[in-house]
Amino acid sequence: MFRSYLKIAIRNLIKNKVYSLINICGLAIGLTCFILISMYILDELSYDRFYPNAERIYRINSEIRFGDADLNMALSSDPMGAALKKDYPQVEQYTRLYTSEGAKQIKKGMTFVREDNICYADSTFFDVFRIPVIDGDLKTALNDPNSIAISEKSAIKYFKTTEAAGKTLEIGTDQKALYKVTAVYKDIPENAHFKLDFILPMSNLKYGFGNFLSHNFYTYIVLKEGVDYKVFNRKFDDIIAKYVLPQVTQFIKINTMDDFKKAGNKLEYSLIPLTDIHLRSDKADELRANGDIRYVYIFSIVAVFILLIACINFINLTTARSANRAKEVGIKKTLGSQRSSLVLQFIVESMFTSCLAFIIALFLVILLLPYFNDITTKSFTASSLFNSQYLPYLLIMPLIVGVIAGYYPAFFLSSFHPIKAIKGKLTGGYSKNNMRDILVTFQFVTSLILICGTIVIYQQLNYIHTKNLGFAKDQVLIVNSTSALKNNTNAFKNEISKIAGIKNASNAGYIPVEASARNGHVFSKEAVMDAKNGLLMQFWQIDYDYIPTFGMEIKKGRNFSRSFGAADSNRVIINESTAAILGYKDPIGKKIYSSSGTLGSSEVTAYEIVGVVKNFHYESLRHTVEPLCMILGNSNWELAFKIESKNVPSIINQIEDKWKKISPEIPFGYKFLDESFDQMYRSEQRVGKIALTFAVLTMFIACMGLFGLVTYISEQRTKEIGIRKVLGASIFNIVKLLSHDLLRLVLLSILIAFPLAYFFMHKWLQNFAYGVGISWWTFVCTGIGALLIAFSTVSYRGIRAALANPVKSLRSE
Known part of the structure; x- marks a missing residue:
C-alpha cells in the first residue's frame, strides 16, 4: 500500500514540476530557518544545566537605592554566604567568586x-x-x-x-x-x-573581609532538596536586621531599616536560580554577556511562523489544484476506497515532499552555519546537528511537517462527492475559499510584523550610534594593562604624548562603557549622614587630562588644574544628575561628605565641588545617567589616548615600539573605545541581523506562495483570458483580473499587521531609557514595499498570461 502511495507521489511531483518545485523549495527554506533558530534556542536554554546539582544552585543578587540612585547588582557582600550557611540549615553549601582585580x-x-x-x-x-x-x-x-x-x-x-x-x-x-x-x-x-x-x-586575596556593606563578591549557595528558594528569600529580612543594620548605623543615622525605607531607600537581597542567570538576569556586572528570555520567546514564535508559512504554501497550492485530483478521488471512491485510505494517501504524499525538502534543508543548514555563527556569536558545527540534543528532533521533524502540511488538503480532497467529481461538476480550482484567504493573510501579517520590527531595531541602533553621548568615543585608543609598567607608567604616557598625532593622554582605569571598572560610594550633603541626605553614586579617580581626552564638557565651574597643586586633592567634579539630586541652585563651592568606609571608624572627609560636567552615558542607553563624582587620583591600569584619524596604524606601531622598550616581556594590548561601545549593544545588533534575515525569508516564502497561486489561477482561466483578449481586454485588465483578490488580501494583512507591530516594538523600546520613537513612515514604507513586492510577483505571471496568444487557448473549442 505504502509503495503504491509513494509511486503516486513521485508521479505527481514529476507531472507538476512548477508546483512541486515551489512546494519543495518553500518547505526547504522554512525547515532551514526552523532548524537554525531551534539550534539557537536550545543552546540558549541549555546554559548552566550541565552541573549535576544545577537545579539547587542559586546566586545572591542585591538591589540598593539610596538618594534616588539605584544599584541592581549580581554581587553581594563577602560575609553573606557564610552567614546564611551558619544560620539556616536549608543551605547546604556556599562559595564566592572575586573578579575585581x-x-x-x-x-x-x-x-x-x-x-x-x-x-x-x-x-x-x-x-x-x-x-x-x-x-x-x-x-x-x-x-x-x-x-x-x-x-x-x-x-x-x-x-x-x-x-x-x-x-x-x-x-x-x-x-x-x-x-x-x-x-x-x-x-x-x-x-x-x-x-x-x-x-x-x-x-x-588581600581584602578587608567582614563588611556587609561592601558588595564585591559573586555569592552562590546550594539549597537542600525540596527547599523553595522563593520562600527562602524571606530570610534575607532577618539577615539584614541581624548583620547589616548594625553596620549601617555606624555610617547612617537611623534606628531601624523601616526608617531607611520610609525615606524612599531600599536594601534587598534575593536568590536567582543558576539556570535562570543567562536569560533572566541583566545586571551591569554580569560575569559574561547574558542573553534575554524575551528574544528566546520571539525567535521561538518566528521559527514556528516561518515553518507555518511554508506549510501554508503547500496547503494553498494543493487545495487550489483540487480540481486536478477530483476525478482520481471520484474513481477511487467508486471502486470502494475508504475516506481514511485516501486521507492516508495524501498525507503520505505530503510527508514524502516534506522529506525531500528536509534533505535539501540539511544541506542548506550546513552551508549557512558559518554565517549563522557570525550573527549569533555561537560556534555550531555540522556535527552539532547530530548530537543527542538535536537528533531526536531532526528525526521526527519531516514527519510532523508532512502531517501539518498535508492534514487539511488530505481531508479537503478526500471529501469530494464521487459522482460530482467524475462528472467534473466540482467548483473550479481557485473558487472562493475562506480558509485559503485566512492562510494567505496570516503569511503576510507575519512577514510585515517582522519587517516593521527589523526597521525599528535598526532605527534604535542608529539612534544609539548618532546620539550625543556626552563624550567623544571616536579615535580614542585604550592601552591595556599599563599597571604592568610599574613606576614607568607616567613616563610611558608622557613619551606617547610627544608622538605626532596624539592630541591628549590620560589615566583611564574608569572608562564610559559597561564592563569597565566601577566604584560605588556613599556621600551626604551634611557631615552627619541620615536616611534622607545620603546619596549613592559612582566615585571615579581621574587625572587632569581625563575630561579633555574623552571630549566631555564642563557646564559649571572648572576642571582639575595643575596650577592649584595639592589643593585640588580634596575637590570633586560631579555630573548633572548629582547636581540635580543635591538640589543646589549653584553647587560650585558647596561640600559633600563621605565616611572612610572602615568599620568602627567615625572619620568623615569633606569634598568641595569645583565643577559640574555635562551628563555622559557611562553605561548603556538602557539605563538613565546615574549620579557620578570624580576626584583626582591615579587609575593608571589603563591609559587613553586621543589620536588623529590620519596614520592610525603608524601611531599604533610607534606606541607599541615605546612599550617594548620599557617592558619587552609584557605583551602590548589595546582596543578602541568605539569598539567597546559597540559591544554593549551586541545583543541588539545580533537580533537586528537575525530579524532582517528571517524577515526577508518570510516575505520570499509568502511571495513564492502568491506566485504559485497566480500561476495556477492563470492556467485555470486560460480560455477566459483568451476570450477577454479577443473581445478587446487590455494587458492591464487581465493583470487586474488575476491579481485583484490576492492584492486585497495583502492590503488586509497590512491593516492587521501594523497595529500589532506597533504594540510589540513599543514594548521592546521600553527596554531603553533613551529610545527612538516609532515613525509613521516605517509603516508607510513597509506597506508600500509589501504591495509593490506582491504586485510584482503577481503581475509577472499575469503579464505572461495576458501576452499569450489567444488562438492557442481557444483553438480546441
Missing part, C-alpha cells in the same frame, strides 16, 4: 600572557560547581594560599600536557608570585554564564 599576567617562557578568565574562589568552589577533574584533586585544590586550579585548555597552553598537577605558574609583574597547580579540570562549556581558566584561592 581583573586580568592578570602569567609568565609563559620568557614573556607574559594576559589572561582575562581568572578569579579568586573559596575552597568550596568545586563542591558547588561539580566540574570533572582531569589531574589532581579538586577537593583540596584551593586549600593552600599559593595553589591554583587551571582548565584543560590552559594546562595544554602553558605545559603542553593535561598532567600539570605539581607544576608551577608565575603570575603578576609588579608583585610576582609562584602558584602550584593542584588540579586540572575539564574546560567549562561555552553554555555557562562564566568562563574560568584559572582559579586562585580566596585565602590569597
